[in-house]
């Protein structure tokens with residue numbers, strides 16, 4: 001989307017900057033988290049469902065549940081209808097595979113970028129490059145609410161700690177991405193979050209920053225943030241012990257093979273961290289060749305059988321149509337506008353193959 005979304009400032013925007021700060025742009029106030037949660041509330045039953053789903057994932061991390069955790073879905077959500085279509089299909093697969101797989105839908109509304117590009121529904125819901133976070137955050141919350149009501153646990157990447165305050169109650173698993181693993185702000189945020197969190201190895205492929213993040217996040221912190229009323233406040237975070245490492249490869253090297261996993265597990269043990277790792281079958285592990293995800297997932301499923309206690313699960317980038325698209329006009333239904341994904345049919349085949357490894 002880099003080509004279709006302008007990130008340049010126009011003169012009208014610059015003209016609105018106050019005299020004493022020529023770099024400051026227009027600011028548009030938006031509702032507080034409490035106001036938005038009041039408009040789009042979660043009821044008692046849904047709250048209980050999400051708490052149960054978080055507990056199910058916690059049990060997998062702790063090794064009390066031997067099912068393979070599968071985080072699967074589009075690289076990013078941009079079209080609510082296609083996302084709900086995907087969610088309905090996934091929910092049906094969950095019924096079929098529930099004894100061996102715990103399926104969680106990737107529902108990412110924020111995207112970290114290597115340089116510039118579309119940053120997700122929360123920022124630019126109309127894909128026009130204009131940015132409308134009031135609309136974007138509200139649309140994201142509504143969509144997550146509709147997806148959660150399908151009965152699926154949801155996964156997202158927490159990028160901006162303020163955005164997370166509007167959505168956190170709907171999420172069962174959160175990722176800290178490879179580009180933010182080393183950030184103190186993100187480690188403090190994890191310490192504050194109430195759900196299990198997967199922390200990715202850095203883009204250079206090293207697991208050390210992620211393991212340092214796991215250690216930092218299990219401690220409590222004092223940090224500057226925003227409370228539910230939109231008030232800037234010092235937050236005392238409780239610490240989050242429900243974290244795990246996500247291996248996503250890096251710098252042209254993969255790290256999902258048995259030896260890399262064993263090395264990571266050893267490093268985790270030395271830092272007294274949870275040892276079960278989740279393998280991201282996409283990103284640098286697949287060198288963004290989406291079809292490679294199938295072979296990687298099957299390999300990891302075999303490791304899960306051979307070495308119980310090392311593999312927690314897999315992550316897939318999957319949507320309705322295979323690949324990705326650059327042009328938003330016309331927009332193909334169900335195809336990624338960020339990273340390439342496997343199609344729905346390829347996803348069904350992959351999950352069936354993984355299931356067969358686990359339940360021969």
Ligand SMILES: O=C[C@H](O)[C@H](O)COP(=O)(O)O
Nearest residue numbers: 075111112113114115117339
């Ligand atoms: O998962 C998505 C991308 O890998 C990540 O957001 C970085 O994308 P970019 O390198 O295209 O900016």
Ligand SMILES: C=C(OP(=O)(O)O)C(=O)O
Nearest residue numbers: 112177178179200248283
């Ligand atoms: C951006 C992502 O991954 P990573 O942080 O591993 O690049 C992602 O999973 O969408």
